[in-house]
Amino acid sequence: MKRIVIFCFCLLVMFPISAFAHPGELDELGGHFRGSDCVYLLHEPTALAKQAKTKQELVQLIQTYNGNERCKRHLTPERIDLDGHTLGKKEDRSTLRLGRTYPAELVECIDGDTAKFRVNGHVYTTRFLFIDTPESTIQVEPYGKEASRFTCSRLHQGNILLETDGDALFDKYQRLLAWVWVGKRLLQEDLAKAGLVEDFYDYGDYKYESRVRKAYEEAKRTGAGMYEKRSKAKQPNSEPKTAGSGQPPAREQGGPTEKNAGHPALYTLLGLAAAAALYWLIRQLK
Structure with missing residues (x-):
């Protein structure tokens, strides 16, 4: 009977380790x-x-x-x-060209810098050009939910235009790259001004970079959004981080599709070792 109890206890020890894997x-x-x-x-x-x-x-x-x-x-x-x-x-993407503006219909809000739009009858997952907002999907970062709500609220106003720019229409994850206009307002600029942009990335040279950077600096100076505490503390380092290599920052390099999937074999071995050690200890105490 004792051995059965010990065996069941070992399984309980191993279960969370396997689930974590x-x-x-x-x-x-x-x-x-x-x-x-x-x-x-x-x-x-x-x-x-x-x-x-x-x-x-x-x-x-x-x-x-x-x-x-x-x-x-x-x-x-x-x-x-x-x-x-x-x-x-x-997908037939022949209707899209660089340097053009296209009316778009919102299909789905994803997070602060990504959404799905219908353009010319096709649905495109669209990555907003130049800005990087905090994560709010697989990983939730501070101000990620705020950025997502801000973007979704603006997009639901309708009257959306996507403007292609830079050297490529799509990134390596097949997301359309575009400036997003809601009415006469540039969404990337408004996100930056609200203090909801944490970084920039570069796939090329963009038309509205200076406008977005100016809004970003204003947010840091006035303590908007995520920069409220930094403004009060008067932290000296206010320079925006940029990807000098022309690649997106660490989050964008991996994106949601390159998260660490774990090492299940290792965790299983650790679980077995822990169970064996526990079994030996209980036998010694008999």
Whole structure:
């Protein structure tokens, strides 16, 4: 009877460790393994995932880019859930051009610097040019929810125009890059003025950089939004951070699709070791 109790206790010790090993965060393909049954869920397919035309090709990509060794051993095409997405389908983006302005209809607010719009009959996940607001989706950062609410409130006013700019229409995650106008107001500028922009990123040289930077400096000077405490403390370092290499900052480099997926095998081994040590200790105390 004692051995049964000890065994059950060991399982309870191991359970939270195993659960922690499968946080459900997205890999470079935009999916993850479900911890309960090792089914692979493709939530937000990235450009990398869209290279696969069949589930068998997607299996090969998952084997390469996902770190869950336990689930990969049993992966078959039948254990992939596309979550409504279609493999091998290419969007017709020929109607969009750089340096143009397009009327847009809001489809979904995502966070402070990302939303989905319908343009010319197509739905585009759109990354707002130049600004980086705090996270509010997978990871919630201070002022992330405030930035998300601010953006969503403005976009629901309608009369939206997207203006393409810079050297590329899309980033490496296949998100449209655009300035966002609501009526006659530039949303990126208003977010910066409200103290809800924490950083800048560069995919090229942009038309309204100086306007947004000026609004950003004004927010820091007046203590708006996230800069309220800094303004009161009179912190000297007020220079905005920029990505000198032409790449987005650390959050943007990984994006939601490159979060650390954990090391399930390691956590499982640690759990077994802890259980064995506990079992030995109890036997010694008998």
